[in-house]
Amino acid sequence: xxxxxxxxxxxxxxxxxxxxxxxxxxxxxxxxxxxxxxxxxxxxxxxxxxxxxxxxxxxxxxxxxxxxxxxxxxxxxxxxxxxxxxxxxxxxxxxxxxxxxxxxxxxxxxxxxxxxxxxxxxxxxxxxxxxxxxxxxxxxxxxxxxxxxxxxxxxxxxxxxxxxxxxxxxxxxxxxxxxxxxxxxxxxxxxxxxxxxxxxxxxxxxxxxxxxxxxxxxxxxxxxxxxxxxxxxxxxxxxxxxxxxxxxxxxxxxxxxxxxxxxxxxxxxxxxxxxxxxxxxxxxxxxxxxxxxxxxxxxxxxxxxxxxxxxxxxxxxxxxxxxxxxxxxxxxxxxxxxxxxxxxxxxxxxxxxxxxxxxxxxxxxxxxxxxxxxxxxxxxxxxxxxxxxxxxxxxxxxxxxxxxxxxxxxxxxxxxxxxxxxxxxxxxxxxxxxxxxxxxxxxxxxxxxxxxxxxxxxxxxxxxxxxxxxxxxxxxxxxxxxxxxxxxxxxxxxxxxxxxxxxxxxxxxxxxxxxxxxxxxxxxxxxxxxxxxx
Numbered sequence: 001x002x003x004x005x006x007x008x009x010x011x012x013x014x015x016x017x018x019x020x021x022x023x024x025x026x027x028x029x030x031x032x033x034x035x036x037x038x039x040x041x042x043x044x045x046x047x048x049x050x051x052x053x054x055x056x057x058x059x060x061x062x063x064x065x066x067x068x069x070x071x072x073x074x075x076x077x078x079x080x081x082x083x084x085x086x087x088x089x090x091x092x093x094x095x096x097x098x099x100x101x102x103x104x105x106x107x108x109x110x111x112x113x114x115x116x117x118x119x120x121x122x123x124x125x126x127x128x129x130x131x132x133x134x135x136x137x138x139x140x141x142x143x144x145x146x147x148x149x150x151x152x153x154x155x156x157x158x159x160x161x162x163x164x165x166x167x168x169x170x171x172x173x174x175x176x177x178x179x180x181x182x183x184x185x186x187x188x189x190x191x192x193x194x195x196x197x198x199x200x201x202x203x204x205x206x207x208x209x210x211x212x213x214x215x216x217x218x219x220x221x222x223x224x225x226x227x228x229x230x231x232x233x234x235x236x237x238x239x240x241x242x243x244x245x246x247x248x249x250x251x252x253x254x255x256x257x258x259x260x261x262x263x264x265x266x267x268x269x270x271x272x273x274x275x276x277x278x279x280x281x282x283x284x285x286x287x288x289x290x291x292x293x294x295x296x297x298x299x300x301x302x303x304x305x306x307x308x309x310x311x312x313x314x315x316x317x318x319x320x321x322x323x324x325x326x327x328x329x330x331x332x333x334x335x336x337x338x339x340x341x342x343x344x345x346x347x348x349x350x351x352x353x354x355x356x357x358x359x360x361x362x363x364x365x366x367x368x369x370x371x372x373x374x375x376x377x378x379x380x381x382x383x384x385x386x387x388x389x390x391x392x393x394x395x396x397x398x399x400x401x402x403x404x405x406x407x408x409x410x411x412x413x414x415x416x417x418x419x420x421x422x423x424x425x426x427x428x429x430x431x432x433x434x435x436x437x438x439x440x441x442x443x444x445x446x447x448x449x450x451x452x453x454x455x456x457x458x459x460x461x462x463x464x465x466x467x468x469x470x471x472x473x474x475x476x477x478x479x480x481x482x483x484x485x486x487x488x489x490x491x492x493x494x495x496x497x498x499x500x501x502x503x504x505x506x507x508x509x510x511x512x513x514x515x516x517x518x519x520x521x522x523x524x525x526x527x528x529x530x531x532x533x534x
Contacts (some may be wrong), residue, residue, distance in 0.1 A: 015205035017256035042465025049349030050255035062473035062488030066401030119528035153180035158210035212444030251453035262421035335362035350414030
């Protein structure tokens with residue numbers, strides 16, 4: 001196949017699933033009805049946990065979290081309690097668009113989550129959700145778009161108190177998406193020779209989080225506004241189809257969505273069950289925090305022979321910093337006496353780290369006690385689930401992850417109510433489970449079953465498919481004849497394609513090509529000013 005002239009469009013609808021879009025396909029003519037009748041539709045199974053920070057990285061790379069190191073927006077990269085934000089360093093050298101650039105194929109990547117800072121590719125790149133600021137490669141691209149349209153889309157935080165006013169929420173949502181759609185189409189047409197265009201719409205996720213009961217309902221003003229917004233998203237996709245002669249359209253999501261029904265206080269359970277030793281009050285925590293900071297500073301400075309007066313001065317400074325609210329990256333946990341610890345992950349899942357001797361700086365759990373301890377915790381979860389009538393699924397990390405980063409991922413990952421339960425760390429609250437949503441502005445949460453639609457000359461018509469999020473990058477590579485430098489964790493699904501694509505398979509780089517790709521990446525890092533994490 002002639003890869004240079006092929007065009008694959010991937011539109012990511014954050015948080016979407018086919019069961020959300022199907023009612024629109026039944027009711028009205030339009031793109032969703034066309035996709036339902038002529039496309040290949042089904043489930044795209046997300047990562048565990050189904051979180052944006054993990055899922056979009058795995059989708060772009062075809063690698064599971066054990067090989068990307070990403071289970072959340074914030075991730076552990078080594079021993080201890082430090083968490084680092086997902087960034088373009090987690091994509092560079094692993095993403096499908098990098099393989100394409102190496103082979104001289106052009107990509108336009110728009111609003112891809114956590115892809116910051118943007119870096120040099122053959123084409124264009126615009127950072128998306130999770131970026132500290134909007135940015136692009138080339139750098140002048142967004143400035144140009146803003147001049148043309150008088151601005152760029154704003155990120156919307158569904159939990160912002162101003163969105164107690166749902167009319168205000170929908171006003172901002174429609175306005176932001178209108179700007180996003182105009183800018184995306186402008187960029188796509190500016191770089192019209194692209195082979196891959198991957199455009200992510202985060203607005204759908206914002207809608208599902210804030211307005212899930214209305215999205216799932218059919219009556220009332222806000223249900224109608226929700227449907228109207230999704231129809232507008234459909235019009236955006238339709239405009240892409242009218243503007244370009246495509247070989248394939250892929251409609252995908254990082255995860256699905258559903259109601260947020262429960263709150264689960266993991267911290268309280270870990271403390272009350274004796275797995276974590278913690279101060280018993282906020283005042284006790286403050287005293288503990290100051291004492292721990294003083295101890296650490298004193299130990300370090302004493303080793304290099306710093307005078308006592310300097311130590312005292314730094315102690316006062318540390319105390320002031322602690323009281324003002326700057327805290328370490330872990331919670332009120334006495335690591336010298338706790339068998340497990342928790343870190344500041346998102347509420348979509350529970351993450352338990354064993355304080356393992358030989359792995360953690362303050363490890364107290366002997367390697368022989370590692371598995372018995374995890375078994376005890378799993379049993380405790382089962383008791384709580386039975387007592388409160390909820391579902392808690394416990395996953396040992398080696399059951400769901402494999403690769404070089406597994407050591408630093410959570411030893412146990414929890415999904416409460418299949419993702420419908422928000423996992424919280426309220427150390428001083430006395431509650432374990434509450435039958436309520438996280439807040440009145442957070443009514444929807446994540447599910448593992450996301451969206452897949454394949455449409456166009458490359459795809460057969462098919463229904464009720466079940467694919468993995470890890471299959472998307474290999475699928476794009478197959479459609480465009482791009483080689484992978486290694487074996488991905490996903491694969492090209494069989495029996496889904498037709499015509500010249502029917503027997504496509506994934507090709508791998510030769511040893512010589514791998515060496516060339518490595519040199520190519522070194523050049524990209526240098527030109528883009530990217531540095532490895534310290």
